[in-house]
Amino acid sequence: MSKIYVLLGKMGDLIACLPVFHMEHQKTGEKTRVMVSRQYASVFDGVSYVEPLIHEGPAFELEQAFARARTMGDAVSLQIAGEPAVVKKTTFIAQEKPVTGSFVKEFYHLAGMDGLWETQPKPLFDRRDSKRETELYAPFKPDYRSQWKTILVAVDGKNAPFPYKPLLMELLRLRFKSRWRVIDLSEVKADRIYDLLVLYEKADFLIASDSAPLHLGYAVPTLPVLALVNEKPLLWNGSPWRSQHVFHCRYSSFPTRAVEMMDTISNATDAGMPFGVRRDGVNLVHVWSQYEEREISSHRRWEARESWRREYASGLWISTPIEVGVFGRDTRIRFREAKPFPFLKDVLRLACLRARGSDIIVLTRCDTCFSEGLTRSLLESPLAWSHRAIFTGEGLTHHPAVDLFAFTREFWQAHEKELPDLVMGLDFAWHRVLVEWLKRAGAKELNMEVWRKAA
Amino acid sequence: MTAIPTVLASYAHNEALAEKWLKVNGIESTAARVTEQLPCLPFNRHGIERFAYNGSLIAWRERMLLSYRFHAGSPATRLAIAELDDKWNVRHKKPLVIDAGGGSYEDCTLFCRGSELWASWVQSTWPKSPPQSVVRCGEVVETKETWTVPKAITPLVGKNDWSAMEKNWIPMGDSFIYQQTPKQVVHQLEGNEIKASWECPFPHWPWGVVKGGTSPVPFKGNLLSFAHSTLDNEPGQWRRRYYMLAVVREPVPPFKVVGMSKRPVCRGSELGSLTQTERAGCSHFKGLVVFPLGCVAMADGWLVSVGVNDSEVAILKVTEEDLKL
Numbered sequence: 001m002s003k004i005y006v007l008l009g010k011m012g013d014l015i016a017c018l019p020v021f022h023m024e025h026q027k028t029g030e031k032t033r034v035m036v037s038r039q040y041a042s043v044f045d046g047v048s049y050v051e052p053l054i055h056e057g058p059a060f061e062l063e064q065a066f067a068r069a070r071t072m073g074d075a076v077s078l079q080i081a082g083e084p085a086v087v088k089k090t091t092f093i094a095q096e097k098p099v100t101g102s103f104v105k106e107f108y109h110l111a112g113m114d115g116l117w118e119t120q121p122k123p124l125f126d127r128r129d130s131k132r133e134t135e136l137y138a139p140f141k142p143d144y145r146s147q148w149k150t151i152l153v154a155v156d157g158k159n160a161p162f163p164y165k166p167l168l169m170e171l172l173r174l175r176f177k178s179r180w181r182v183i184d185l186s187e188v189k190a191d192r193i194y195d196l197l198v199l200y201e202k203a204d205f206l207i208a209s210d211s212a213p214l215h216l217g218y219a220v221p222t223l224p225v226l227a228l229v230n231e232k233p234l235l236w237n238g239s240p241w242r243s244q245h246v247f248h249c250r251y252s253s254f255p256t257r258a259v260e261m262m263d264t265i266s267n268a269t270d271a272g273m274p275f276g277v278r279r280d281g282v283n284l285v286h287v288w289s290q291y292e293e294r295e296i297s298s299h300r301r302w303e304a305r306e307s308w309r310r311e312y313a314s315g316l317w318i319s320t321p322i323e324v325g326v327f328g329r330d331t332r333i334r335f336r337e338a339k340p341f342p343f344l345k346d347v348l349r350l351a352c353l354r355a356r357g358s359d360i361i362v363l364t365r366c367d368t369c370f371s372e373g374l375t376r377s378l379l380e381s382p383l384a385w386s387h388r389a390i391f392t393g394e395g396l397t398h399h400p401a402v403d404l405f406a407f408t409r410e411f412w413q414a415h416e417k418e419l420p421d422l423v424m425g426l427d428f429a430w431h432r433v434l435v436e437w438l439k440r441a442g443a444k445e446l447n448m449e450v451w452r453k454a455a
Numbered sequence: 456m457t458a459i460p461t462v463l464a465s466y467a468h469n470e471a472l473a474e475k476w477l478k479v480n481g482i483e484s485t486a487a488r489v490t491e492q493l494p495c496l497p498f499n500r501h502g503i504e505r506f507a508y509n510g511s512l513i514a515w516r517e518r519m520l521l522s523y524r525f526h527a528g529s530p531a532t533r534l535a536i537a538e539l540d541d542k543w544n545v546r547h548k549k550p551l552v553i554d555a556g557g558g559s560y561e562d563c564t565l566f567c568r569g570s571e572l573w574a575s576w577v578q579s580t581w582p583k584s585p586p587q588s589v590v591r592c593g594e595v596v597e598t599k600e601t602w603t604v605p606k607a608i609t610p611l612v613g614k615n616d617w618s619a620m621e622k623n624w625i626p627m628g629d630s631f632i633y634q635q636t637p638k639q640v641v642h643q644l645e646g647n648e649i650k651a652s653w654e655c656p657f658p659h660w661p662w663g664v665v666k667g668g669t670s671p672v673p674f675k676g677n678l679l680s681f682a683h684s685t686l687d688n689e690p691g692q693w694r695r696r697y698y699m700l701a702v703v704r705e706p707v708p709p710f711k712v713v714g715m716s717k718r719p720v721c722r723g724s725e726l727g728s729l730t731q732t733e734r735a736g737c738s739h740f741k742g743l744v745v746f747p748l749g750c751v752a753m754a755d756g757w758l759v760s761v762g763v764n765d766s767e768v769a770i771l772k773v774t775e776e777d778l779k780l
Contacts (some may be wrong), residue, residue, distance in 0.1 A: 395661065428464050
């Protein structure tokens with residue numbers, strides 16, 4: 001019996017699952033059958049590889065739809081929205097509870113396609129309607145001045161409403177009004193949601209809350225996305241970080257990070273920003289944790305960033321901060337501690353989403369300064385580590401802590417399983433293990449190539 | 456009430472995982488044994504007193520001599536000199552008897568002054584607290600049963616008057632390199648008084664304050680010695696790690712430093728060659744120590760005698776490449 005996926009809605013979940021459906025189609029050579037509520041079935045008009053099986057009732061009638069699907073084939077429910085008892089009976093049959101860090105990753109897991117997530121597949125719309133798109137775009141065309149950049153804003157999701165839209169719009173107006181065009185997508189009437197792709201393809205940024213327009217953004221991988229992500233009832237209920245994200249912020253953090261968001265837009269073309277980097281050779285994906293920033297003086301962080309900029313100017317670096325709240329788990333959730341810290345493997349897996357095959361992942365602290373020439377050293381020795389050096393008036397002094405770890409994405413994928421699931425906190429234990437893990441693979445110690453000022 | 460320190464659950468989580476991972480992977484130390492970082496001679500430590508350490512090797516009149524310190528059932532240490540044969544076995548050993556007051560005799564360095572064999576050592580009030588010490592020196596004379604220093608002198612330098620802790624001087628003929636970091640100070644002696652002094656800058660060394668070392672030997676028209684440095688920033692049981700480096704100086708006053716290792720030649724480790732049982736029985740064991748005190752030039756490099764973890768003597772073979780100049 002061929003597989004029938006049950007996912008009645010809503011629109012965002014359906015778009016998020018398109019890569020799964022496409023992969024299933026590629027595996028079987030047949031259209032993937034998806035049971036969907038009529039209310040949301042129109043999204044499948046835009047794809048050739050799905051055969052929608054219409055459920056005439058609303059999206060919450062999962063039990064009935066699942067029972068019907070079972071009479072038609074090998075039913076697999078991907079639906080996680082609905083009455084918990086029903087979701088447990090239909091969707092979480094083989095597992096007690098969610099096992100990934102986000103509901104989107106859970107879709108992939110439930111479909112038995114965990115590995116697909118690592119490729120960051122885009123939702124493929126291969127039956128777009130150019131006539132409708134032309135009509136949709138027409139009102140905006142005259143105002144698209146060549147020297148203006150465009151920000152699309154979609155923060156009106158119903159399921160996970162973003163509570164700070166007025167603040168966001170005011171900040172955008174004050175900061176960008178004179179030079180940028182800000183389009184609120186809630187004011188754009190599209191016949192099909194995917195008709196919006198014509199605007200996405202011509203925009204410079206998408207700001208989206210946890211809703212269908214956010215998931216639609218991943219259909220245009222060249223579009224920088226600033227994601228405002230839900231966190232209730234759990235971090236798991238928010239969309240996961242994707243390599244397209246230049247900013248990823250939980251709703252509750254928005255007031256404190258709003259200015260950072262505006263800066264991200266302003267500085268989007270700076271060296272090190274993901275969309276300004278050439279990807280035709282080996283890149284260095286620089287990853288550091290913003291979780292530890294609150295422990296570090298702003299001056300030390302500023303000094304580090306200045307030194308990064310010098311090396312980023314090589315055009316090879318891709319800056320990848322680990323933003324607070326980006327993962328579905330941290331020490332606040334796992335250990336009920338006051339201060340959250342991420343898990344090391346989550347951090348490095350995230351870096352891998354941005355890195356390609358031979359790219360070098362460079363993990364440092366948020367206040368680690370780069371010495372001049374570090375880029376060259378890492379290109380010569382991609383498997384490397386460096387102790388901390390403390391800068392005083394007299395010069396650098398060795399410190400036993402390790403502040404830089406470098407390895408290729410390929411190396412990580414081959415050896416990830418050897419590492420335990422450590423917390424990337426302020427203790428010595430995790431980097432003691434990480435450096436030994438590198439040493440035994442023959443990593444080179446870089447001498448005094450990273451440093452920081454004395455406290 | 457005394458507050459009970461709370462260990463964060465995430466720290467405990469990491470500690471447990473790390474300990475298990477390191478054990479499973481056979482990782483016992485943060486650095487390899489000193490004797491694994493560099494080739495070493497097959498010197499049999501069982502030929503000298505148990506847990507003897509801080510050896511100073513010298514080639515003198517066709518003989519290979521090694522001084523060292525050892526505990527004889529007390530915290531204070533004594534000194535002895537062993538003679539080694541051409542296979543590095545201990546041919547014989549005799550105590551170095553110095554009739555110059557009591558206390559603890561420590562860190563003896565053998566050196567040549569003309570054709571005479573001399574020794575300098577640290578004499579301290581240890582285990583009195585706070586300990587005080589002086590550096591003394593004198594010609595070494597061999598008798599049938601002992602080595603002795605009939606005329607020990609106490610140079611009138613710095614606070615070498617039992618009012619402080621003087622140590623880590625490097626003997627250099629009739630002179631001492633009295634201090635290295637932060638600036639180099641060399642005193643030439645006449646008897647026990649200063650005849651001349653020279654000061655010059657000493658380069659910054661990222662692995663801590665440079666102290667003590669081996670009596671210099673000729674090296675490409677200059678002088679080479681091995682020193683140690685320490686940093687007190689290790690996270691584990693032993694807060695202080697010792698590092699060994701090479702220092703090259705001009706052969707004439709002020710003995711300006713013209714070269715220095717760019718990285719440590721070797722570093723102290725938690726491990727030595729002691730078995731676990733031996734280590735448990737060695738009350739003065741101190742991890743992370745490498746302490747060079749003697750250097751003999753060979754055709755293809757140098758033999759450097761070092762103390763390891765206050766419990767062993769090792770003789771390392773160092774090549775020019777190992778100097779990391």
